[in-house]
Amino acid sequence: MTVEETRASSGNDFDDFPKGMRVLAVDDDPTCLKLLEGLLRKCQYHVTLANQARIALNMLRENRNRFDLIISDVHMPDMDGFKLLELVGLEMDLPVIMLSANSDPKLVMKGITHGACDYLVKPVRVEELRNIWQHVVRKKVDPKSRDKSNSSYDRDQQGSEGGQGPAVTGNVDQDGKSSRKRKDDEEEDEENDQDDVDPSAQKKPRVVWSIELHRKFVAAVNQLGLEKAVPKRILDLMNVDGLTRENVASHLQKYRLYLKRISTAASQQANMVAALGGKDASYLRMGSLDGYGDYRTLTGSGRLPGTGLSSYAPSGMLGRLNSPAGVSLRGLASPTIIQPNLAQSLSNPAFGKFQTIGSQAHQNPNFFQGIPSSLELDQFQQTKSTTQVGDFSAIDSHRSFSAATNSFADTRAAVNSSNLLGTGPSNPLLLQGNTQQIQNGLGFVNQSSVNVPSLTSDSFNVGTSGSSNIMDDGRGQEWPFQVSKFSSNPLPLNEPFNTAQMPPNSMIYNSSSSSIHIQNSPMQFPSNSTISAPIEDSRGEHQGGLVGNFVQNVNQLPNQRFRQHKQDYTNNSNNAFSALSTLSNSNGGTTPFSQTVDQDNGGYNRRVNGSVSSIMQHGETEKSPMNMKMRSTDGYILDQTKSHGGLVPNNYDSLDDIMNAVMKRVQTF
Amino acid sequence: MDIVNQLQRQYVDFLSSLYREGLLDDQFLQIQKLQDESNPDFVNEVVTLFFEDSEKLLHNLAIALSVDQQHVDYQKVDACVHQFKGSSSSIGAQRVRNICVSFRTCYDAKNLEGCLRCLQQVKDEYYLVKNKLQTLFRLEQQIVAAGGAIPIMG
Numbered sequence: 027m028t029v030e031e032t033r034a035s036s037g038n039d040f041d042d043f044p045k046g047m048r049v050l051a052v053d054d055d056p057t058c059l060k061l062l063e064g065l066l067r068k069c070q071y072h073v074t075l076a077n078q079a080r081i082a083l084n085m086l087r088e089n090r091n092r093f094d095l096i097i098s099d100v101h102m103p104d105m106d107g108f109k110l111l112e113l114v115g116l117e118m119d120l121p122v123i124m125l126s127a128n129s130d131p132k133l134v135m136k137g138i139t140h141g142a143c144d145y146l147v148k149p150v151r152v153e154e155l156r157n158i159w160q161h162v163v164r165k166k167v168d169p170k171s172r173d174k175s176n177s178s179y180d181r182d183q184q185g186s187e188g189g190q191g192p193a194v195t196g197n198v199d200q201d202g203k204s205s206r207k208r209k210d211d212e213e214e215d216e217e218n219d220q221d222d223v224d225p226s227a228q229k230k231p232r233v234v235w236s237i238e239l240h241r242k243f244v245a246a247v248n249q250l251g252l253e254k255a256v257p258k259r260i261l262d263l264m265n266v267d268g269l270t271r272e273n274v275a276s277h278l279q280k281y282r283l284y285l286k287r288i289s290t291a292a293s294q295q296a297n298m299v300a301a302l303g304g305k306d307a308s309y310l311r312m313g314s315l316d317g318y319g320d321y322r323t324l325t326g327s328g329r330l331p332g333t334g335l336s337s338y339a340p341s342g343m344l345g346r347l348n349s350p351a352g353v354s355l356r357g358l359a360s361p362t363i364i365q366p367n368l369a370q371s372l373s374n375p376a377f378g379k380f381q382t383i384g385s386q387a388h389q390n391p392n393f394f395q396g397i398p399s400s401l402e403l404d405q406f407q408q409t410k411s412t413t414q415v416g417d418f419s420a421i422d423s424h425r426s427f428s429a430a431t432n433s434f435a436d437t438r439a440a441v442n443s444s445n446l447l448g449t450g451p452s453n454p455l456l457l458q459g460n461t462q463q464i465q466n467g468l469g470f471v472n473q474s475s476v477n478v479p480s481l482t483s484d485s486f487n488v489g490t491s492g493s494s495n496i497m498d499d500g501r502g503q504e505w506p507f508q509v510s511k512f513s514s515n516p517l518p519l520n521e522p523f524n525t526a527q528m529p530p531n532s533m534i535y536n537s538s539s540s541s542i543h544i545q546n547s548p549m550q551f552p553s554n555s556t557i558s559a560p561i562e563d564s565r566g567e568h569q570g571g572l573v574g575n576f577v578q579n580v581n582q583l584p585n586q587r588f589r590q591h592k593q594d595y596t597n598n599s600n601n602a603f604s605a606l607s608t609l610s611n612s613n614g615g616t617t618p619f620s621q622t623v624d625q626d627n628g629g630y631n632r633r634v635n636g637s638v639s640s641i642m643q644h645g646e647t648e649k650s651p652m653n654m655k656m657r658s659t660d661g662y663i664l665d666q667t668k669s670h671g672g673l674v675p676n677n678y679d680s681l682d683d684i685m686n687a688v689m690k691r692v693q694t695f
Numbered sequence: 696m697d698i699v700n701q702l703q704r705q706y707v708d709f710l711s712s713l714y715r716e717g718l719l720d721d722q723f724l725q726i727q728k729l730q731d732e733s734n735p736d737f738v739n740e741v742v743t744l745f746f747e748d749s750e751k752l753l754h755n756l757a758i759a760l761s762v763d764q765q766h767v768d769y770q771k772v773d774a775c776v777h778q779f780k781g782s783s784s785s786i787g788a789q790r791v792r793n794i795c796v797s798f799r800t801c802y803d804a805k806n807l808e809g810c811l812r813c814l815q816q817v818k819d820e821y822y823l824v825k826n827k828l829q830t831l832f833r834l835e836q837q838i839v840a841a842g843g844a845i846p847i848m849g
Contacts (some may be wrong), residue, residue: 057745057782064729064737101777149722149785506776614789 044159045070048092052082052110053099053125058148061096062125065152071159083113090118094162097146100126100133108140115141121161125150233273239266243277252285596631698842706834707846713831718824723787723828724848738785742828749821752779754816764807772802772810790820 053059058076066073075091076082079102086093098115102106112121124137129147143161146154235243246263247255252652264274355555396602713719717763731739750777759771794817801809835845 053786055748055782056750057741058785060741060744061726061785064726064734067734068729101774101781103774127777148781149787151725257845323803457817555801563767586751 044162046072046073046093046161047159048074048095049158050074050082050085050093050103051098052076052079052096052107054078054102054104055099058099058125062150065150065155066097066150071155076366078102079107079110082159083110084112086120095158096120096122097158097472098122099126100128100137108136111137111140111142114504119165121165123158123161146495233269233277235277239264240277242266243274243281247278252282396645409411481576698837699841701848702834702838702841703843703846706831706838707848709754709827709831709834717789718827719787720789721787722784726787727847739832742786742832745782745788746825748782749779749825752776752782752823753814753818753821760807760814761811767772767805767807769802769805773799776817783821788821788824791824794820805845807825 039481049066050241051059051062051066052075053062054077056077059077062074064072074085076085079098082098083105098107098110107124107126111124114120114122122141123144123146125140125146125148126133126330128146136147143164144158155672193256221273233239242264243260246260249263250256250259255278257271257278260278261271261274375417710719714723721846726738726741744762756772756775756779761767762768776795776798780792780799783789783795794813798810798813800816801813838845
């Protein structure tokens with residue numbers, strides 16, 4: 027893929043790259059931002075400015091393809107530059123250059139580990155900026171250079187996308203496919219073959235495992251008997267045009283893993299339920315904390331582009347997803363992973379189970395306390411997810427979308443375990459587990475069952491919401507993309523949430539994802555704000571079903587507060603964020619927030635983001651105690667449990683709604 | 696025209712002295728280079744933003760350091776000084792930037808007295824460079840008003 031092609035595919039009208047390269051500059055310092063603008067214009071780049079990370083994220087989420095490169099300051103009041111870096115890398119996979127007045131090697135190292143393409147020290151000179159286009163080209167030309175886990179993902183992208191950046195949603199489907207098959211040679215071959223056959227094709231026919239299709243599949247399998255079900259015969263029985271034996275084979279594999287997971291989950295569930303009986307929150311907390319700690323070790327450096335996760339999730343999808351997951355797992359990882367599951371669950375017959383889980387969830391509103399149990403669950407899930415990961419990738423967006431419901435269930439479990447709400451530390455660990463499940467796709471059913479116990483917990487709800495969103499996101503082509511993204515991005519969780527709610531969200535996929543993260547973020551979003559955001563947004567909007575319900579429930583409190591007293595919220599959010607203490611910023615932040623809130627953008631995400639951003643800025647603890655706490659600090663998470671508890675019941679009720687919403691989306695999509 | 700030449704000479708001399716005294720460094724020159732037909736007022740815009748931002752930062756710093764020893768929010772001080780360092784270095788206000796560097800050692804050591812001293816110093820340097828830059832802009836306006844072109848330093 028030549029630079030021209032790349033540029034052309036990316037929507038750049040300029041033929042003389044690097045001239046006209048679209049750069050997004052983010053810096054809260056107006057002087058530096060202005061200077062940056064001048065410098066970049068001098069290099070004849072096309073410049074867009076953002077003085078807040080939140081705004082930048084919104085823009086990016088709205089349209090990933092709008093920019094080629096991002097330059098971001100490290101020290102920003104509303105969001106740490108490194109976090110933005112992570113998110114952008116995870117969600118959009120765009121090159122990010124860090125900028126700082128501080129040349130401390132430790133920070134430079136941090137930038138590198140978080141995935142920055144470059145690290146510039148202020149004051150920046152025009153000569154330094156003249157060469158930054160190399161990062162854009164490098165990313166597009168050599169995606170395989172990225173971590174291995176992403177390789178298949180990248181490979182797919184290259185082959186199928188024909189010049190699109192890795193983040194292109196179009197590739198998502200394909201990547202999802204290829205990433206899914208990580209472990210599975212057969213699948214990989216299938217994928218590879220497809221890719222090889224038409225490497226430059228922009229679109230490869232993707233099999234979307236719709237609910238009907240899946241039902242047929244399951245019916246065929248049941249008819250033949252699971253042991254005797256071979257792809258050829260299943261294919262014959264299904265009698266669907268355009269379906270190849272390979273499609274069935276990969277789906278069958280996923281399905282098998284899924285069933286295995288369910289059975290395992292069922293047993294685990296029993297354990298968990300027993301464990302939860304006493305509602306030993308403190309105990310749980312401890313458990314989760316430990317998990318978290320471990321997770322942290324796992325995640326290590328800020329960005330683990332799949333390396334961390336790759337161990338679990340062989341699927342290519344995970345590549346990108348994984349990395350964020352690794353990173354996000356710290357705080358948020360699960361959200362991303364959860365997505366895949368969700369998608370799967372949708373399509374799965376587990377759908378019914380999903381509902382069941384929901385009911386269970388209701389029963390145990392205080393599951394949150396039981397998070398530690400979820401921790402166990404996570405472990406369980408983790409194992410499951412590894413296998414499934416491959417499956418997941420196979421799931422095309424459509425499927426993912428449907429599956430999302432399943433994953434939703436899982437997510438929930440995962441979420442719960444991850445301590446989205448309060449267990450913070452543990453969450454990362456949990457999230458991982460969940461994520462894996464999701465990725466496995468097959469786990470959908472299992473996930474649901476597993477999740478049931480966790481459903482009750484507040485965090486669970488959060489997770490589910492996230493997952494549901496994921497599903498929605500996945501609806502479009504984006505979903506696969508998202509899925510992968512999710513794993514890596516803490517945000518993904520949030521996204522699903524948003525997208526599910528609004529069909530237009532698919533466009534906003536990026537943005538919604540981000541918003542989702544934010545909302546659900548307690549787990550995922552290191553930046554506390556995300557978690558609260560969803561909650562707030564949900565208020566205003568009636569998210570698709572999944573998201574909406576969840577959001578509403580979760581955010582009810584915060585939303586109300588937010589609406590009425592945006593200012594207050596932001597101020598409050600400061601607390602939540604802990605990190606954000608700049609009142610001035612918060613004030614500024616309020617504006618964006620209110621804007622987003624007031625706007626009825628296509629994406630729920632926007633709103634979420636808005637709220638999120640406000641949250642982020644203000645660290646409002648009240649609103650999304652769960653979320654906020656989760657993310658910002660480990661300590662926070664613990665506090666959240668309370669709020670979650672109440673929410674849980676709400677979410678579950680909406681499970682059906684969510685499912686319906688998801689289904690609708692699938693269909694509309 | 697004689698008056699234009701005179702003003703231009705004045706301008707060059709003045710600007711050179713600023714460089715010589717270390718009030719401005721090469722970065723300011725870079726900013727001037729960025730000003731062109733498509734961006735005719737660039738330097739002025741950037742510098743104006745710098746002034747506005749700096750006033751805010753100084754104000755916040757004063758507030759943060761006006762409390763007693765135990766309650767000083769050094770994080771906030773760090774954030775302000777860091778930003779001030781970044782913006783001043785972007786403008787080329789060298790002396791201001793240097794004070795920020797030593798300011799950092801003071802708040803890292805949680806030395807309130809040292810911080811207050813640094814705050815005063817940075818204020819002094821800031822107002823000095825602000826004054827000089829405003830004079831410079833006035834000269835530029837005069838030159839333009841007289842029909843001349845602003846000399847570009849090599």
